[in-house]
Amino acid sequence: MITYIIRRLLAAVLLLFIVSAAVFSIFYLVPRLVGATPETLATRYVGRSATPETVNLIAHKLGFYDPIWVQYGRWVKGIFLGSEYDYGSGTEQCPAPCFGYSFITRQPVWPDLLDRLPVTLSLAVGAATLWVIFGVATGVLSALRRGSLLDRAAMGVSLAGVSMPIFFTGLISLLVFSYQLKWTAAGGSYTPFTENPGDWFYSLLLPWIVLAFQFSAQYARLTRAGMLETLGEDYIRTARAKGLPERAVTVQHGLRAALTPLLTIFGLDFGLLLGGAVLTEQVFSLPGLGKYAVDAITNNDLPKVLGVTMMAALFVVVANLVVDLLYAVVDPRVRIN
Amino acid sequence: MAAGTFLEVKDLKISFPTDDGLVKSVDGLSFQLERGKTLGIVGESGSGKSVTSLGILGLHNKRNAQVSGEIWLDGDELVSAGAETVRALRGNKMAMIFQDPLSAMHPFYTIGHQIIEAYRVHHKVSKKVARKHAIDMLGRVGIPQPERRVDDYPHQFSGGMRQRAMIAMALVNDPQLLIADEPTTALDVTVQAQILDLMHKLQEEFNSALIVITHDLGVVAELADDVLVMYGGRCIEYGTARTIFEQPEHPYTWGLLGSMPRIDRPNLDRLVPIPGLPPSLINLPTGCAFHPRCAYEPRTGGLGRSLSPELAGSGQPGHLVRCHLPTDERQRIWREDVKPKLEAQ
Ligand SMILES: Nc1ncnc2c1ncn2[C@@H]1O[C@H](COP(=O)(O)OP(=O)(O)OP(=O)(O)O)[C@@H](O)[C@H]1O
Numbered sequence A: 001m002i003t004y005i006i007r008r009l010l011a012a013v014l015l016l017f018i019v020s021a022a023v024f025s026i027f028y029l030v031p032r033l034v035g036a037t038p039e040t041l042a043t044r045y046v047g048r049s050a051t052p053e054t055v056n057l058i059a060h061k062l063g064f065y066d067p068i069w070v071q072y073g074r075w076v077k078g079i080f081l082g083s084e085y086d087y088g089s090g091t092e093q094c095p096a097p098c099f100g101y102s103f104i105t106r107q108p109v110w111p112d113l114l115d116r117l118p119v120t121l122s123l124a125v126g127a128a129t130l131w132v133i134f135g136v137a138t139g140v141l142s143a144l145r146r147g148s149l150l151d152r153a154a155m156g157v158s159l160a161g162v163s164m165p166i167f168f169t170g171l172i173s174l175l176v177f178s179y180q181l182k183w184t185a186a187g188g189s190y191t192p193f194t195e196n197p198g199d200w201f202y203s204l205l206l207p208w209i210v211l212a213f214q215f216s217a218q219y220a221r222l223t224r225a226g227m228l229e230t231l232g233e234d235y236i237r238t239a240r241a242k243g244l245p246e247r248a249v250t251v252q253h254g255l256r257a258a259l260t261p262l263l264t265i266f267g268l269d270f271g272l273l274l275g276g277a278v279l280t281e282q283v284f285s286l287p288g289l290g291k292y293a294v295d296a297i298t299n300n301d302l303p304k305v306l307g308v309t310m311m312a313a314l315f316v317v318v319a320n321l322v323v324d325l326l327y328a329v330v331d332p333r334v335r336i337n
Numbered sequence B: 001m002a003a004g005t006f007l008e009v010k011d012l013k014i015s016f017p018t019d020d021g022l023v024k025s026v027d028g029l030s031f032q033l034e035r036g037k038t039l040g041i042v043g044e045s046g047s048g049k050s051v052t053s054l055g056i057l058g059l060h061n062k063r064n065a066q067v068s069g070e071i072w073l074d075g076d077e078l079v080s081a082g083a084e085t086v087r088a089l090r091g092n093k094m095a096m097i098f099q100d101p102l103s104a105m106h107p108f109y110t111i112g113h114q115i116i117e118a119y120r121v122h123h124k125v126s127k128k129v130a131r132k133h134a135i136d137m138l139g140r141v142g143i144p145q146p147e148r149r150v151d152d153y154p155h156q157f158s159g160g161m162r163q164r165a166m167i168a169m170a171l172v173n174d175p176q177l178l179i180a181d182e183p184t185t186a187l188d189v190t191v192q193a194q195i196l197d198l199m200h201k202l203q204e205e206f207n208s209a210l211i212v213i214t215h216d217l218g219v220v221a222e223l224a225d226d227v228l229v230m231y232g233g234r235c236i237e238y239g240t241a242r243t244i245f246e247q248p249e250h251p252y253t254w255g256l257l258g259s260m261p262r263i264d265r266p267n268l269d270r271l272v273p274i275p276g277l278p279p280s281l282i283n284l285p286t287g288c289a290f291h292p293r294c295a296y297e298p299r300t301g302g303l304g305r306s307l308s309p310e311l312a313g314s315g316q317p318g319h320l321v322r323c324h325l326p327t328d329e330r331q332r333i334w335r336e337d338v339k340p341k342l343e344a345q
């Protein structure tokens, strides 16, 4: 078990480096593919009015002429030790962990990320709670009453849920529930939990439901399929042959096994969401990481985009690690061999 | 019900409606079994052996299986009984050992947990008491260091040990009827013999009625008092083990004797399979279900093709055979034709 944990940890660290290198390369290469040179990149820091000499100097100082791995190394070093950005008109500090420095807002990216994270976290945790409860319950009931009216209705609704995009369900629900019926908060009214828990809840209710609806649909289908599969297993027949009541058979033996593979999917989904529920945050104007990413892209603020992408990658890797470890907890075949 | 009879199955029919038609997996099966006795059920794959045993335990889902007939267990009729009544008997008065103990045990729970669970469904005792019982049971089925192995997971056991644990789980409530569906098929030969010994020993100890379902006539020879030969969901020959091995009268049984593996006859390469395929259970052949594969069909003068033979008494008391050939002719064919060939194998 200890070796398993160490192996997974090492693998996660390695994965982090690979993923961050890949992300970095993409952000390094994409501008260059569309024709950007070190000079044009430097221009963004010093402004168009600067002389070619200044631009050249700054491009040197910011290391834009260095090979990609040197630039990547410097970026990683910044995360651990912090770094400085010198672009002529003075040196800007970017303390560790430095996830980049925006040349547009003239600010380090990290504090921004810290600022946005609670919003995304609130959204993700609330929605996940809802979708796990509703998705799994619907899936189990559908599987147990396979072919019944309830099953067909649930699967019909969930098919709709899976196939309708968030911006559609989100906008429709905003229109109906907050503008027409005034049951829920309007978009863009996010209140932090620390300020007013009641308002926080009210402002997030609709986004939670809309996001959870889509995921519930998917989880209901997955749970149903997993449940039907496990209910056909030999050990379920054994459980019945022992004389166990049907409820114990389905819950303790069936559900227990059916939920295990769902854990992996949940870990991934949750990790991805923490990186920013882009569409949901956009539709409901929630100032989370997803909206931050979209705004950064719109403003062509490359360091911000890189920083938030790295953050998202980090969440995915960490979520994967947690899932792997949890897997060992729930499946003794992984834990003991 | 005859005196001493513990289990009586009367005209049991089990079928499954499917898109292709009604699958008649068991079609009018009857037999009796006393305490302390063993019935062997043999037949090719798909002949309805497992469906029969699951039917006795009431494990068919009412939504996709149609079950009719009577199953009398110690004075209670099970086919018409309520689900809850049958559930209370299951694992308690009647229990089952399955073929593949790896897939038949839950991978996420320890062996001990699964045995304790089986015990506590039917006994209102604390976990601690049940655990002692489970350890005791594991010891009795020959698992070394049971107080340590009780906390192992199924995947930590070897195949033979797993089957022992499965047997312990089935026997934990002292069932009076034990059904073993291919209990040794998944095991290698030496382990098979040990498990058979164990089952024999335990049956004597518990004085339970045992049904052994198998492809392996060696297992039947070792354990069974009576043998029921199934073909296409029906009984085609029934008799004492001695009769079935020494004076079998049905052409299909002859084929089985020549084609089935036996622990005591390891030269598998000389086995002669029965020609042709098992019948479709949706459309059984008209007449005798075995006629398309039967070498003796021409001797019945076309009767085999048109009329389904009844299961009728034969030479020995209690010996039943479903075949149109006259008894003396069957006996002659066996004596002069089939037996010498089998012995030459
Ligand atoms: N739920 C079901 N739905 C439809 N057909 C079924 C169902 N269960 C069993 N059958 C059919 O019933 C027939 C008898 O199956 P059964 O499992 O009893 O065979 P068996 O004699 O135990 O064979 P084997 O030696 O391979 O275990 C098979 O043809 C099988 O396809």
Ligand code: SF4
Pocket: B250, B251, B252, B288, B289, B290, B291, B292, B294, B295, B296, B297, B300, B304, B309, B322, B323, B324, B325
């Ligand atoms: S009835 Fe005819 S076809 Fe059927 S087993 Fe007897 S001889 Fe063969």
Ligand SMILES: [Mg+2]
Pocket: B049, B050, B051, B181
């Ligand atoms: Mg079978």
